[in-house]
Amino acid sequence: MNNKFDIKSIAKIAGLILIGLSLGWLLFGGAPDQPQSLDEHIEQVHTDEEGNVIYTCSMHPSIRENEPGNCPICGMELIPVSEDGAGEESPYELTMSEAATKLADVQTSKVIKDVAVTSHLLPGKVMVDERRLKTLPAHVPGRIEELYINFTGEYISQGERVASIYSPELVSAQKELLEVAKDKERNPSLYKAARNKLLNWDITEAQINQIEASQTVMNNVDIISKVNGYVINKMIEVGSHVQQGSTMFKLADLSKVWVMFDAYESDVANIKVGDNVSFTVEALPGEQFSAKITFVDPVLNAQSRTVSVRAEAENSDLLLKPNMLTQGRIRSDLSSRGEQILVPKSAVLWTGERSVVYVKKPNTTQPTFEFREVVLGQRVGDQYIVKSGLSEGEEVVTNGTFKIDSAAQLAGKASMMNKTPDGRPVRTGHEGHTMEGSGNGSDEGSMSSMSSSSQRTQSSNINAPQAFKSQVAQLVASYIDFKNALVSSKPDLAGEEVNSMQYDLKQVDMSLLDGQGHMIWMNQLDSLQTALTQLVNTQDLAKQREQLMDLSNVMLNVVKTFQIEGVYYQQFCPMASNGKGAYWLSEKETINNPYFGEQMISCGETIERIENQ
Known part of the structure; x- marks a missing residue:
């Protein structure tokens, strides 16, 4: 009886267990839409075939690791691969996380x-309007006894005395006039001829009347100016002997001036006569001047690849001085x-x-x-x-x-x-070259702090003609001198080297290049011209160092792409550009920081040694 009871009890318990298991499977295990825990979801979605969680970098999705840690490229913390990242993507499309984009x-x-609307920034110079140049000549030979205009820049008014001259011819002409004046009633034509002779030598009516009234021959006769203007060239001194027709003074009317701009070849198509140009001069910060283009040179300068553009500006207050450097901007719309x-x-x-x-x-x-x-x-x-x-x-x-x-x-x-x-x-x-720079986290720093124009890293090296390389090598040498001036914190010297770079750039004959080399140089030329234009009218050390970044990036590309002969060093300062980092090109491996000078002279590192044979 006890055995029978035990068997029945065991059977009942086993049945209850089986029923419970079946109900559990139906309620939990067999429900297709039953939600999973977070841990179960990660293990299912983010694991490989062996069950390991896969981690990646939000900035570098190609990284795949089996354990958490930091990205081997940028050092960011790895994150689990998201479900959204699964699936086939277009080879032209890249998906990034919100954190990565931020x-x-x-x-x-x-x-x-x-x-x-086109906008062109052009370097220029104030010049004298050639149509307003005047010459004050000697109309009679003689010796200058006295000068009333003594220095260049002095203003001469019409009717003003400029010098006193002794001339034997004038003495003889005066004596002749006094003789014929005695008989002018009987022989008026001879009298008139004697007066006209003096008038043709620019002796005024008042002077002639004075000679007749005093009945005295003047040994020294004053020369009276018939023109007005500022003396731009003084050609005589006291005691000078002058010949008839020789120049004594060169004058200029500065109430209107020319402003001559250099327009680069790529800009010429959008510049036309009648366009307005606004410009500034360094001597008058904050002042804005305007002029109208009156002439565009029909001939391109073969060396500089520029065209001269002439504008006329009012200058009644004489603020614009000849030979002042200017920076102009021409804006015109292409509404047609x-x-x-x-x-x-x-x-x-x-x-x-x-x-x-x-x-x-x-x-x-x-x-x-x-x-x-x-x-x-x-x-x-x-x-x-x-x-x-x-x-x-x-x-x-x-x-x-x-x-x-x-x-x-x-x-x-x-x-x-x-x-x-x-x-x-x-x-x-270049083999192994990436655009990651030195792993700096910011876009500008890790991308060599390049602007969009200077980020045009070129294709393969160009085998340029030796003549072209030599011309560019001189440009690079001037850049090195500019960089060294910033190392020494000498803005005046740096400004002189900017002028040298502009001159050297104009000497580069890109007609020596063809095909891809020509196109690449055109891109680099645009960046160089932009950088130098920003530098040409400033001697502010901070601004010069700021512009050094873009200029250096272009020079690095030029040296590498066109294989400019010599040994150079690409160097990097992580503290420049407000901690974003910046590069420069050096002629020696020792670090001499141009962005900080003596304050942080040794801050930086050599990234690459560039040697071209």
Whole structure:
């Protein structure tokens, strides 16, 4: 009986257990929509085949690690791969996290359709209006006995005495006049001829009447000016012997002046007679002057690749002095061409022959950027005309572009460094070279602090003619002198070297280049001209050091791309540009910091030794 009871009890307990297990499976294990815990979700979505959680870098999505830590590229903390990152993506698109876009300071602007307005910044110089130059000559030979105008710059009024002259011819003519005057009633024609002889020698009617009235011959006769103006050249001294027709003074009317500008070849098409130009001079900070263009030289200077543009400016208050350096800006709209698609200059990445932008995709759960090739027209101020590749209203990246491109490169997607998925090379650079700089977290710092124009890292090295290399080598030498002047904190000396760089740049004959080399130099030339224009009219040490960044980036590209002979060092200061970091090119390995001078003379490091044979 006890055994029977035990068997029945065990059977009942087993049955109850089986029923409980079945109900548990139906209620929990078999429910297809039952939510999981957070830990279970991470293990299911973020694990590999062996069950390990996968971690990545928000800035470098190509990084895949099996354990948490820091990114081996930028040092950021790794995060689990998100579910949104799974799935097949277009090889032209890059998805980044919100945190990554904020860290890269990614900013976008909408593509607009509007009338293009050109703006050109041109260096210039105030000059005398050649039509207002005057000469005060000697009309009779003789010796200068006295000068009433004694220095250059003095103003001569019409009718004013300028000098006293002894002339035997004048003495004889006076005697002749006194003789014929005695018989002028009977022989008026002879009397008139004697007076006209003196008048033709610029002796005034008043002087002639005085001679007749006094009946005395004047040994020294005053020379009276028939013109007025400022003396720009004094050609005589007391005791000088002058010949008939020789110049005594050169005068200029400065109530109107010319302002001569140098327009670069790429700007000439948008400059025409009648355009207004505003300009400033360093001697009068805050003063704005205006002039109207009256002449554009039809001939291009073969050496400097510039065209002379002449403007006329009112100068009644004489604030503008001949030979003052000016900086002018010409603005004109291209309304005749109608409205056009315009993209900010900072959005464009240059790949040698082609141009690309990153377009932000709309309606995505995470920021997604598309690599897009575009065809550009001319540059108009801070924008480019877009011929194809973009539509009005699309958003393009204008800041942080190179961060996005670097992430795309590391993810194996279309970028400036990688080939596009169809196999075309977008950009080939120096082996092992990336745009990550020294790992500085900011966009400007890690991208060599380049501006959009100077970030045009070129394609492969160019085998340029030796004559071209020699011309550029002189430009590089002047840049080195400019850099060294900033090391010594000598703004005056730095200003002189800027003038030397401008001169050397004009001596570079880019007609020696052809094909890709010519196109690359044109890009670099634009950046050089912009940087030097900002420097030419300032001797402010802080401004000079600020402009050194863009100038240095271009010079580094030039030395590497065109293989300028010599040994150079690419050096980097992490403290420059408010902690963003900046590069410079040096002729020696020892660190002499041009951004801080003696304050932090040894701050920095050598990034690369550049040696070209």
